[in-house]
Amino acid sequence: MKVAIGCDHAGLELKKEIASLLSEMDLVCTDYGTDGPQSVDYPDFGERVSEAVSAGREDRGLLICGTGIGMSIVANKFPRIRASLCNDLFTARMSRLHNDANILVIGGRVVGKDLAKEIVRTWFSTPFEGGRHQNRLLKIKHIEERIRGISHGIRESENC
Numbered sequence: 162m163k164v165a166i167g168c169d170h171a172g173l174e175l176k177k178e179i180a181s182l183l184s185e186m187d188l189v190c191t192d193y194g195t196d197g198p199q200s201v202d203y204p205d206f207g208e209r210v211s212e213a214v215s216a217g218r219e220d221r222g223l224l225i226c227g228t229g230i231g232m233s234i235v236a237n238k239f240p241r242i243r244a245s246l247c248n249d250l251f252t253a254r255m256s257r258l259h260n261d262a263n264i265l266v267i268g269g270r271v272v273g274k275d276l277a278k279e280i281v282r283t284w285f286s287t288p289f290e291g292g293r294h295q296n297r298l299l300k301i302k303h304i305e306e307r308i309r310g311i312s313h314g315i316r317e318s319e320n321c
């Protein structure tokens with residue numbers, strides 16, 4: 162499985178820990194930055210990871226900012242992305258079982274490194290349950306398609 166990881170300055174230290182864990186778990190991990198402690202804008206790094214997963218170049222994504230909220234907002238703008246902000250084990254497990262989440266977001270200023278690692282292990286080892294949840298994901302896909310149609314319509318009318 163190919164995993165894209167990214168963070169802002171508030172998630173850098175935790176990202177380093179998580180990157181080594183992913184390698185230990187035999188996952189192929191590509192780091193999309195940021196690489197240094199200087200202040201950066203989380204949308205820039207959230208976009209890189211989310212775009213790669215949305216386009217199918219990566220199987221899953223993992224994003225870390227201070228709270229995880231900003232990265233979640235960015236990631237869920239992208240088609241086919243189901244990003245889940247999981248700062249505890251229960252939501253990590255449920256986001257895979259029920260939501261088939263394909264991007265895990267963690268708040269680097271919210272959870273300690275040991276809990277974060279356990280969240281990552283749980284998230285990657287939990288399968289999607291399918292069944293009734295599959296139909297709900299289909300509804301999300303239809304919402305995405307309708308929204309795309311609406312924004313396409315807006316662009317067309319702007320061209321008149």
Ligand code: RB5
Pocket residue numbers: 169171172203226227228229230231232
């Ligand atoms: C950066 O200070 C912080 O705002 C960012 O890491 C994140 O928590 C945003 O949601």
